[in-house]
Amino acid sequence: MENPTPTKCSVLIVGAGISGITAAKQLAENGVEDFVIVEASDKIGGRLRKEDFGGVAVELGAGWIAGVGGKQTNPLWEMARQSNLRTCFSDYSNARFNIYHNNGNIFPAGVAAEAYDKAVESAVEKLRNQESGETPTSPKRPIDLAIDFMLHDFEMAEVEPIPTYVDFGDSEFLVADERGYEHLVYEMAESFLSTSDGQIMDTRLKLNNVVRTMEQSRTGVVVKTEDGNVYQAKYAILSVSIGVLQSNLISFSPPLPRWKTEAISNIDIMVYTKVFLKFPHRFWPSDADKEFFMYAHQTRGYYTFWQSMENAYPGSNILVVTLTNEESKRIEAQSDEETKREAMGVLRAMFGVHIPEAIDILVPRWWNNRFQRGSYSFYPVHVDHHLLHRVKAPVGRIFFSGEHTSDKFNGYVHGGYYSGMDTSKALIEEMKTEIARENKTQSFLLQPFLALTLAQPGPVFDIPTHLLHRLSEAIL
Numbered sequence: 001m002e003n004p005t006p007t008k009c010s011v012l013i014v015g016a017g018i019s020g021i022t023a024a025k026q027l028a029e030n031g032v033e034d035f036v037i038v039e040a041s042d043k044i045g046g047r048l049r050k051e052d053f054g055g056v057a058v059e060l061g062a063g064w065i066a067g068v069g070g071k072q073t074n075p076l077w078e079m080a081r082q083s084n085l086r087t088c089f090s091d092y093s094n095a096r097f098n099i100y101h102n103n104g105n106i107f108p109a110g111v112a113a114e115a116y117d118k119a120v121e122s123a124v125e126k127l128r129n130q131e132s133g134e135t136p137t138s139p140k141r142p143i144d145l146a147i148d149f150m151l152h153d154f155e156m157a158e159v160e161p162i163p164t165y166v167d168f169g170d171s172e173f174l175v176a177d178e179r180g181y182e183h184l185v186y187e188m189a190e191s192f193l194s195t196s197d198g199q200i201m202d203t204r205l206k207l208n209n210v211v212r213t214m215e216q217s218r219t220g221v222v223v224k225t226e227d228g229n230v231y232q233a234k235y236a237i238l239s240v241s242i243g244v245l246q247s248n249l250i251s252f253s254p255p256l257p258r259w260k261t262e263a264i265s266n267i268d269i270m271v272y273t274k275v276f277l278k279f280p281h282r283f284w285p286s287d288a289d290k291e292f293f294m295y296a297h298q299t300r301g302y303y304t305f306w307q308s309m310e311n312a313y314p315g316s317n318i319l320v321v322t323l324t325n326e327e328s329k330r331i332e333a334q335s336d337e338e339t340k341r342e343a344m345g346v347l348r349a350m351f352g353v354h355i356p357e358a359i360d361i362l363v364p365r366w367w368n369n370r371f372q373r374g375s376y377s378f379y380p381v382h383v384d385h386h387l388l389h390r391v392k393a394p395v396g397r398i399f400f401s402g403e404h405t406s407d408k409f410n411g412y413v414h415g416g417y418y419s420g421m422d423t424s425k426a427l428i429e430e431m432k433t434e435i436a437r438e439n440k441t442q443s444f445l446l447q448p449f450l451a452l453t454l455a456q457p458g459p460v461f462d463i464p465t466h467l468l469h470r471l472s473e474a475i476l
């Protein structure tokens with residue numbers, strides 16, 4: 001519905017994912033309560049999103065708390081602990097010993113170990129080549145392609161020192177809780193937004209509001225949404241994904257400067273898709289060391305990486321297969337029925353033709369979702385810190401937040417969390433500086449007038465007490 005009367009606030013936050021909600025919480029805790037959070041979808045949480053499927057809660061977005069068990073505590077692990085979120089330890093390094101040939105046999109452990117060592121060696125070489133500018137050689141055999149996929153598309157962790165694992169430890173825990181991973185964002189939001197009957201009812205949270213334009217002047221930002229709502233704020237925090245920034249969903253006036261648009265377009269986006277399949281009964285092994293398994297196909301990433309949900313939800317009879325990038329885009333464009341047919345073909349090659357047909361399938365579409373346009377940011381291994389700095393830097397009164405602005409933990413949930421903290425901190429500093437600047441100007445202009453006022457025994461003009469107080473503070 002058209003609402004031409006602008007809603008006014010000090011800070012407008014675009015996006016209610018973990019980054020936007022963390023930023024709002026920090027503002028509230030620092031006395032800035034006059035904010036509005038505008039979210040395009042019908043719920044908060046962003047890329048933390050569960051859905052009920054096959055009788056359990058499955059995670060369409062982030063599933064793991066990555067980086068646990070080290071010297072420092074991952075803040076998400078701490079939040080999960082406090083909320084009693086149910087999690088399961090995951091060890092997918094076992095997957096390399098469960099690689100299926102297309103004739104249904106598992107590759108012998110020795111062959112798999114040798115292929116794995118070769119892949120790690122070639123990944124290290126690839127890193128060296130990236131530094132020296134040489135073109136690396138690509139793996140050719142199906143088993144090598146499967147391991148390459150596991151190392152680079154599924155894990156991203158084996159050969160590079162990733163800060164998450166260095167700082168927080170190298171264990172990972174899968175969230176397996178009916179409330180979903182998103183519960184952590186809800187719990188955080190409910191600590192500073194008003195609720196009624198367990199629902200967030202705070203008028204400062206506006207769901208189903210798609211921001212389309214952001215117009216800034218010297219004194220503020222005017223934001224318009226798709227259905228005609230107008231918000232007027234002194235500052236804005238923009239926490240949408242890098243994919244949304246690269247798309248034309250939001251237009252800026254004046255346009256963003258070139259250093260900013262170039263930096264935004266230089267960030268790669270990973271598309272990562274978990275396809276869920278429900279079966280009438282289990283036909284795959286249930287042992288803990290068989291939770292993850294791979295299929296060696298001549299096309300890299302073709303239904304390669306599989307996970308059984310038995311560890312997380314015993315008796316659920318659900319399998320998850322992970323696809324990435326071009327394969328994700330390809331299956332997003334086809335019908336779910338076609339994806340099911342392809343997945344069944346692969347499962348029959350591994351487990352035989354007599355396995356039962358899947359009775360349900362769930363295919364998330366992160367690439368085609370115009371409020372995401374991908375799954376997470378992907379920086380080159382040797383991150384150019386200038387690039388990151390430019391992606392993060394504010395433009396006038398618009399502050400940029402989100403996992404893609406986290407210099408150490410981009411791509412992760414805790415990256416989104418830290419970015420929200422950093423952005424609100426930077427904004428609060430800026431607000432303080434602006435107040436100090438205003439006070440100085442007012443004091444310069446009003447000093448003779450105030451001196452006269454204070455010298456009078458009674459009130460000369462009717463000046464509100466809080467203003468008088470602020471003016472005297474500025475002068476003294």
Ligand SMILES: Cc1cc2nc3c(=O)[nH]c(=O)nc-3n(C[C@H](O)[C@H](O)[C@H](O)COP(=O)(O)OP(=O)(O)OC[C@H]3O[C@@H](n4cnc5c(N)ncnc54)[C@H](O)[C@@H]3O)c2cc1C
Nearest residue numbers: 015017018019040046047062063064211402403412413416
């Ligand atoms: C499939 C998948 C698997 C993942 N696996 C893991 C994992 O196992 N572990 C891990 O740590 N991380 C994982 N991640 C990454 C993690 O989910 C993200 O890094 C993190 O959730 C990002 O939070 P954010 O607040 O930066 O962005 P988001 O959660 O994307 O929040 C941005 C919000 O902005 C909203 N928005 C967009 N456009 C507009 C607009 N025009 N107007 C208003 N609102 C708008 C969106 O709807 C969204 O709610 C995964 C992500 C995906 C998609």
